[in-house]
Amino acid sequence: MYKTIIRPIFFSFDPEKIHHFTFSLIRFFHKIGFGSIFRSIYKIEDPKLERELFGLKFPNPVGLAAGFDKDAKLYKELSNFGFGFIEIGTVTPKPQPGNEKPRLFRLKEDSAIINRMGFNNGGVEEAVERLKANCYPEPSDSAQDRLHRRVLIGGNIGKNKVTPNEEAVNDYILCFEALFDYVDYFVVNVSSPNTPNLRALQEKEPLTKLLQVLKKTNSKHQIPKPILLKIAPDLTDEQLLDIIEIVETTKIDGVIATNTTISREGLASENKNQMGGLSGKPLNKRATDVIRFLSEKSNRAFPIIGVGGIQSTEDALEKLNAGASLVQLYTGFIYEGPGLVKQINKAILKRT
Numbered sequence: 001m002y003k004t005i006i007r008p009i010f011f012s013f014d015p016e017k018i019h020h021f022t023f024s025l026i027r028f029f030h031k032i033g034f035g036s037i038f039r040s041i042y043k044i045e046d047p048k049l050e051r052e053l054f055g056l057k058f059p060n061p062v063g064l065a066a067g068f069d070k071d072a073k074l075y076k077e078l079s080n081f082g083f084g085f086i087e088i089g090t091v092t093p094k095p096q097p098g099n100e101k102p103r104l105f106r107l108k109e110d111s112a113i114i115n116r117m118g119f120n121n122g123g124v125e126e127a128v129e130r131l132k133a134n135c136y137p138e139p140s141d142s143a144q145d146r147l148h149r150r151v152l153i154g155g156n157i158g159k160n161k162v163t164p165n166e167e168a169v170n171d172y173i174l175c176f177e178a179l180f181d182y183v184d185y186f187v188v189n190v191s192s193p194n195t196p197n198l199r200a201l202q203e204k205e206p207l208t209k210l211l212q213v214l215k216k217t218n219s220k221h222q223i224p225k226p227i228l229l230k231i232a233p234d235l236t237d238e239q240l241l242d243i244i245e246i247v248e249t250t251k252i253d254g255v256i257a258t259n260t261t262i263s264r265e266g267l268a269s270e271n272k273n274q275m276g277g278l279s280g281k282p283l284n285k286r287a288t289d290v291i292r293f294l295s296e297k298s299n300r301a302f303p304i305i306g307v308g309g310i311q312s313t314e315d316a317l318e319k320l321n322a323g324a325s326l327v328q329l330y331t332g333f334i335y336e337g338p339g340l341v342k343q344i345n346k347a348i349l350k351r352t
Contacts, residue, residue, distance in 0.1 A: 002337030015104040015113070023074050030077045042082035042338050044345045048352045049084070053303050053325055054226030054253045056184055058152060060084035062316070062344050065307050065328035066156035066187065066230075070121045072130040079151035082341035087328065088127060089156030090189045093174040095123035096160055099194065103276070107269035111311060112280030113331050114271060115260070118194045119158050124178045131182035155183035156230070161195055168201060169213050176217060186225055188214065188252075191232035191259040193277045199232060204242045211250040226253040233258035233286045233308060240290065244298045254303040255294060256328070258287045261308075280331035284309025288322050295323025311336055313347035320348070 010018045029038075049060035063085040069075050072088040079086055098120025105114045121127070131153065157175035159168040176186060188211065190201035201207055211229065218224040229252060231243055247255060260277025267282060287308025294304055306324030310316050311332040319327050332340055 002339060007335070007337065011106060011108065014102070015106055016101065019104070026074060026077050030080070035077065035080050038080040038338075042342050043080065044082060044342060044349070046349060048349055049345055051084075051326060054185055054228075056152060056226065058084045058326060060345050061320070061326045061348065062341050063087060063152075063154075063305070063326060063328045064333065065330040066090055066154070066189070067115075067117070068330055068333070072127040072153075075131075075151060075153060076133070081338040082345065083151070084326075085152035085154060085184075087154035087156050087187060088131075088183075089121070089154075089187070090119050090158040090192065091121050091124045091127050091156065091175055091179070092119050092158050092160045093124055093163075093171050093178075094160050095126065096120060105271040105274045105276075107267065107271050107278075107280070109269045110267050110272070110280065110282055111331075111335050112267070112269070112278055112282050113334070114274045114276045114278050116194045116274070116276030118161065119192065124157075124175045128178055128182055131179070152185075153183045154185045154187055154228075155179040156187040156189050158189045158192065158195065159198070165197055165200055165206065168206075169210050172210060172214060173217055176214060180221065180225060184225065185253070186214075186227045187230050187256055188227065189230050189259070191230050193232070193260060193262050202232065202235070202239070204246065208246050208249060211246065211252055215250055215252065228252065228254045228256050228305065230256040230259055231290070233261045233283060233290055234263065235290070237293065240293055241297060244294060244301070247298070247302050252302075254305065254325075256305040256307060257290045257294060257324075258283070258308045261286065279308065280335070281309050281311055284311070284315055288318050291319055291324050292322040310344075311340070313340075313343050316344040317347060317351070 051058045051061050064083045066087040066089045069088050075086040099116050099118035103116045159171035163171050192198055260279045261283050264272055291304055291306045303325040305326045306319030307328035310329055316327050
């Protein structure tokens with residue numbers, strides 16, 4: 001039904017406007033009691049799906065990638081579609097509008113999306129206020145809602161556009177401290193192509209410094225939170241070897257591979273030359289190759305969350321076989337619908 005009726009209707013409207021409309025629609029259906037119905041349709045609960053990583057127990061290995069729920073507006077409702085974890089953000093210290101519109105483009109022939117959003121978000125403090133409800137259920141919640149309210153949350157953090165790279169570490173620390181009590185793990189985003197010069201922070205020296213400072217900040221807390229690094233798919237093999245060395249040096253907890261790509265190889269759609277980061281099916285092979293390279297060259301020394309171009313159960317299983325411990329969806333969720341989450345979890349169960 002999603003691909004034959006709902007998606008064609010949604011895809012006839014502006015991508016960013018329909019994204020906000022979809023949020024309103026999902027929120028409305030939950031307000032009138034559809035949360036339990038969505039859970040019964042899409043959620044699979046089985047001990048065989050559970051994964052223990054970074055000291056956390058994930059109810060299943062399929063998560064929602066950052067960028068979909070930037071401001072932590074809908075994570076509780078989205079968890080009812082079967083996700084084992086939700087990553088909010090990227091959030092920045094101060095609110096920022098992002099880049100000029102239009103900034104989100106569908107590439108239907110390629111089953112892809114190009115975005116140049118530019119870390120548009122309401123700022124970290126706004127996200128914190130919403131996340132507090134994840135830790136402290138509302139008195140009006142039913143017993144069932146209380147049971148399902150506690151979903152694992154990742155906090156994806158970045159710097160404001162106006163912050164020079166030399167001062168970027170301060171932005172990351174501010175976001176880290178503000179979110180600390182309300183997320184289960186952190187993701188350091190230095191790989192978005194839509195904030196000027198951000199990817200320069202992926203270079204060995206500045207990245208090592210940034211992660212070391214965050215690790216030191218983390219160690220001041222009684223119970224530290226896992227810190228992961230999200231990397232671009234456009235890194236060379238030499239740069240990927242540097243990433244392995246940086247992870248070993250800084251002792252962060254893992255890597256998310258990968259973010260969107262600036263490559264436009266093999267695209268057929270009208271919007272293929274739009275500036276921004278490309279996600280979806282064309283990214284699938286490269287993301288899997290990066291996962292395999294990191295896993296093999298590091299001798300599986302750290303966990304990897306695989307993301308990029310997952311639009312089928314086969315895509316997800318390939319990433320797990322390549323060395324990923326968990327996977328995340330974004331564009332595949334938009335093109336294939338929430339049924340994809342259940343399909344992947346069922347496929348994982350079949351092979352256990």
